[in-house]
Amino acid sequence: MKRENPASTRRLFFLLSVFVLVFFLPACFKLGGEPSIDAEFTLTREISLMGISEFAFSVDVTGVKDAAVVEFDNGMPSVALSGGKAESRFFANIGTGEVTLVVRDSKNVELLKKTVTLEETKSTFDLAAMEDKTGIYVLIDGDLIFYSLECLENMTFAEKVELLIEVILVNDSYVVIQSGEDAWIWDFETYPNNPKYDLTQDTLDTLGLPNYALAICEGGFFNILNGKSLYLLVVDVDPEEGGEVEVDPDQILYEEGTEVSLTSEPAEGWLFEQWTGDATGSDARIVITMDSNKTTTANFKLERYSVTFFVSDSEGSVEGALVRLDGKEKETDPEGSAEFEQVSPGSKDYMITKLGYEDLAGNVIVDSDKTVDIVLAYKTYELTTLVFGEGSITRSIEKERYNHGEIVELTAIPEDGWSFCGWTGDLEGSLNPTQITMDNDKTVTANFVEHQYFVEVYASPENGGAVSGGGAYGFGEEAVLTAEASECHMFSGWYENGQLVSEDQEYRFDVFNDRVIEARFVASVLSKDFKFILESAFFGCKYEVRLELDPAITKVRFIYPDIDPALQTPIPEETVPDENGIVDLSVFWTNREAQ
Structure with missing residues (x-):
């Protein structure tokens, strides 16, 4: 068996491939018959004020595979094909005689081309006879947009088609024709055929249309019914919380020449300051005449005084x-x-x-x-003066209340036997007189101390008796001195500087100075003799008694020191000395316990 040359085999396969490709390529265009474009353009109306004819367009592309779109040479947007077929609106300038169609596949490769003759159209629209309101009105979001004849004339065909497809045909659109004083309105879909309506306010209300429109090319609003220009008034408030503005009449748009009243109304705590922008001034209310679009701002400021x-x-x-x-x-x-x-x-x-x-x-x-x-009223203060001890205070100014900063001189005056020793309270020190400055309610105390005097008391002789009442005394204080004689003595009197001042055992006097007082005692029994005689079981002890007394003594009484005299006394209980002070008793009985 003979092996083939591999290189020769590859060359043969290439040639066969080329042959098959060349042989079968024409079949791509002949599937289902000869390639063809069957297109129909049926004139539906003339949109004369746009200079455009509207056709109903249908196309059927056969004999080719993957026919995707049909393109037009007049600027119309391409039309997508589905199964080689499509129907749509077609627009052309009035008077256009023919149009060329190009079919392309999905890769934008041209498959077929055909030129089609269009039905002859001719514009009979007399632009010169039309007035300013003539044009197309499109209702967008509640606002009418106006395309005037001049605006449409200045558009290219492509721009007009774009306007038709993307704006006019997808919104509620209307055609208004004004000739002289008369004006009519059509629904764009039925124009120029009936029904048409007189352009009146009632018609606008029936159609749900505003009576104003925005001229898209010329700019600005106008009244559809009378053609007058309308102007926009923008009223701002600065700052927003400062207040508000009452607009009268309150409208969105105003006809030319309308007078509008603006009244500033400040919020609580704010004041109107001025108008700025197209209206100026500081009056709270102003009137502006609408002869153009206007913007004004009511400026408020915080209410401050x-x-x-x-x-x-x-x-x-x-x-x-x-x-x-x-x-x-x-x-x-x-x-x-x-x-x-x-x-x-x-x-x-x-x-x-x-x-x-x-x-x-x-x-x-x-x-x-x-x-x-x-x-302002001066602040006044009360000055209270107190005294501790015996004395008084005088003031240089005597009144119930003193003004702030007022200076008062105080003088402390002691009573007799007293001395001033110092100030306490809101005033300190011992300066007298002194001053005090009144800057608050104040209390001052003048302190006095009493003079101290010493009363010295002594007994003479010392064993003659006991004395009391000596010591320190204040001025004028009463001193009470007492003298108590010792056994066998008697008090004879109080002496000062050798002079008898009192014979009373209790001596009272007021102290005004230092004093030395002597209490004199004298012996009352010069001698005594108790001679024991006998002791009797019934009578007790018997004595013979002889006493030598001071002649001043007129009576002698005998008592037991530790027995109440009302219960028992010696016998005799009493006796009387003779003129010489001698007492002789041959019988003197005592109880046996008496010492």
């Missing part, structure tokens, strides 16, 4: 008074003035303070620039 305080007292202006208002503080100048600016409106509390004056509080209603006159 100045409040000026004038502070005085009974003598004139008060400088340096502290004034508090609305969270701020200011001191008065030499004229007594303190001014607060940018004060918000409302009821404001204020407080005026100054050293030496009574604080003064009040309230001011801030609804305009205000002036507040303040008269």
Whole structure:
């Protein structure tokens, strides 16, 4: 078996491939018959005010594979094919005699081309006879957009077709023809055929159309019914929270020459300042005439006022008074003035303070620039003087209350036997007289101490008796001295500087100085003799007694020191000395326990 040459085999396969491709390629165009374009253009109407004829277009492309779109040489947008077929509207300039169609596949490769003759059209539209309202009106989002004849004339065919397809045919659109004083309106879909309607307000209301339109090319609004220009009035507020503006009449658009009243209405706490923009001035109400589009702004400012305080007292202006208002503080100048600016409106509390004056509080209603006159009253104080001890206080100025800063001289005056020892309370020290400055209610005490005197008391002789009542005494204080004689002594009197001052055992006197007082005692029994005689079981002990007494003694009484005399006494209980003071008793009985 003979092997083939591989290179020869490849060359043979290539040649066969080329042959098959060349042989079968024409079949791509002949599937189902000869390639052809069957296109029909049926004139439906003339949109004369756009210079365009409208056709009903249908096409059937056969004999080719993958026919995707049909293109037109007059600028119409291409039409997509489905199964080689399509139907759509077709537009051409009035008077166009023919149109060339090109069929392309999905890869934009030209498959077929055909030129078709269109039905002859001729415009009979007399542009010169048309008035300004003539044109196409399109309702978009509630607003009418107006395309005037001049606007349409200046468009290219492609622009007109784009306008038709993307704007006019997808919205509610209308045609208005004005000739002289007459004007009619058509639905765009039926134009130029009936029904047509007289252009009146009732017609617009029936169609649900506004009576104004925006001229898209010329710019600006106009009244569809009378053709007058309409102007837009934009009223702004700065800042937004500052207030609002009442517009009368309140419309979106205004006919030329309309007078519009603008009244500023400030919000609470704000004031109208001025108008800026196309209207100026500071009057709260202005009137503007609409002869163009206008924008004006009502400018508001926070309602702020100045409040000026004038502070005085009974003598004139008060400088340096502290004034508090609305969270701020200011001191008065030499004229007594303190001014607060940018004060918000409302009821404001204020407080005026100054050293030496009574604080003064009040309230001011801030609804305009205000002036507040303040008269301060001097602050007054009470001076209370007290005395500890015996004395008094005098003042250089005697009154119930003293002005702030007033100086009062105080003098402490002690009573006899007393001395001033110092001030206490709101005044210290021992300066007398002294001064005190009244800058508050004050209490001052003058302290006095009593003079001290010593009364010295002694017994003479020392064993003659006991004395009491000596010691320190205040001036004029009563001293009470007592003398108690010792056994066998008797009190003879009180002596001072050798002079008898009292014979009473109790000596009373007022002390006004130091004193030395002697209590003199004398012996009352010069001698005594008790001689025991006998002891009796019934009577007790018997004595013989002889006493030598001071002749001044007139009676002698015998008692037991530890027995109540009412119960028992010696016998005899009493006896009388003779003129010489001698007592002789031959019988003197005592109980046996007596010592």
